[in-house]
Amino acid sequence: MIEMKNVVKSFGLFTALHGVDLQVREGEIVVVIGPSGSGKSTLIRCINQLEEHNGGEIIVDGAQVGHGRKSTVLTEVGMVFQSFNLFPHMTVLRNVALGPVRVRGLSWAAAEERAQRLLARVGLEGHVGKYPAQLSGGQQQRVGIARALAMEPKVLLFDEPTSALDPEMVGEVLDVMQQLAKTGVTMVVVTHEMGFARRVADRVVFMDGGRIIEEGPPDEIFSSPRDPRLGSFLQAVL
Ligand code: ADP
Ligand code: MG
Numbered sequence: 001m002i003e004m005k006n007v008v009k010s011f012g013l014f015t016a017l018h019g020v021d022l023q024v025r026e027g028e029i030v031v032v033i034g035p036s037g038s039g040k041s042t043l044i045r046c047i048n049q050l051e052e053h054n055g056g057e058i059i060v061d062g063a064q065v066g067h068g069r070k071s072t073v074l075t076e077v078g079m080v081f082q083s084f085n086l087f088p089h090m091t092v093l094r095n096v097a098l099g100p101v102r103v104r105g106l107s108w109a110a111a112e113e114r115a116q117r118l119l120a121r122v123g124l125e126g127h128v129g130k131y132p133a134q135l136s137g138g139q140q141q142r143v144g145i146a147r148a149l150a151m152e153p154k155v156l157l158f159d160e161p162t163s164a165l166d167p168e169m170v171g172e173v174l175d176v177m178q179q180l181a182k183t184g185v186t187m188v189v190v191t192h193e194m195g196f197a198r199r200v201a202d203r204v205v206f207m208d209g210g211r212i213i214e215e216g217p218p219d220e221i222f223s224s225p226r227d228p229r230l231g232s233f234l235q236a237v238l
Helices: 040-047 072-076 092-102 108-121 137-150 167-181 194-200 218-223 228-237
Strands: 002-011 014-024 029-033 055-060 077-080 155-159 186-190 203-208 211-216
Touching: 002 040, 014 040, 014 055, 014 211, 029 040, 029 194, 040 055, 040 155, 040 186, 072 077, 077 137, 092 108, 092 137, 108 137, 137 167, 167 186, 167 194, 194 218, 203 218, 203 228, 211 218, 211 228
Parallel strands: 029 186, 029 203, 077 155, 155 186
Antiparallel strands: 002 014, 002 055, 203 211
């Protein structure tokens, strides 16, 4: 579903990704871990072309992305941000319905019906008429997930979706993500929630200094890290 080959991303003279190779199979759940500044956000922002890579290739669902190709693939990739990024002046229902109307050409009626169904799925059926500011952080992030799902993406990218939440709200968002993981959608999740990685990931990818240092099944990554950089990262976070 995603193939990155020798992907390089520089910001001016600074290189954030030094030739990354990553393959994600259809339906696979990949969790990306690593210290702050290691290039995790840059990696997933290159996949959905919020950043354009300078070298190498990125192929999503069989189509090249980047280098001037504004690929239709981008509408197949959904993103959930740390900071929710909801429109404050729109109701929850409108926030979720907007993408399908604007990008997929659905009528408002059809898009709102889809939004209702998705908001129920993330446990927010009673909140559809509210504005984002009237919701808790955990509820806002569940709206963010419903909004991403409304585009019926083949790939869902999450960039630290629980990092901005108060601790008591982390669980409700991770629960929704764990349910999603069972539906067959391909997911790439950047997170510091090691419990989630252990429970849900098919594969864990450890980044440091703009490189993938180690990857493998969660059991192996957490129980027998080979690279000393992974060992000391785990000691610091576990
Ligand atoms: P992570 O998500 O792992 O914390 P990032 O991908 O955000 O790391 O950043 C990786 C490196 O790239 C950091 O050193 C960061 O400062 C740098 N970087 C990220 N975005 C930009 C940008 N727009 N301009 C300049 N440097 C950036
Ligand atoms: Mg980041």
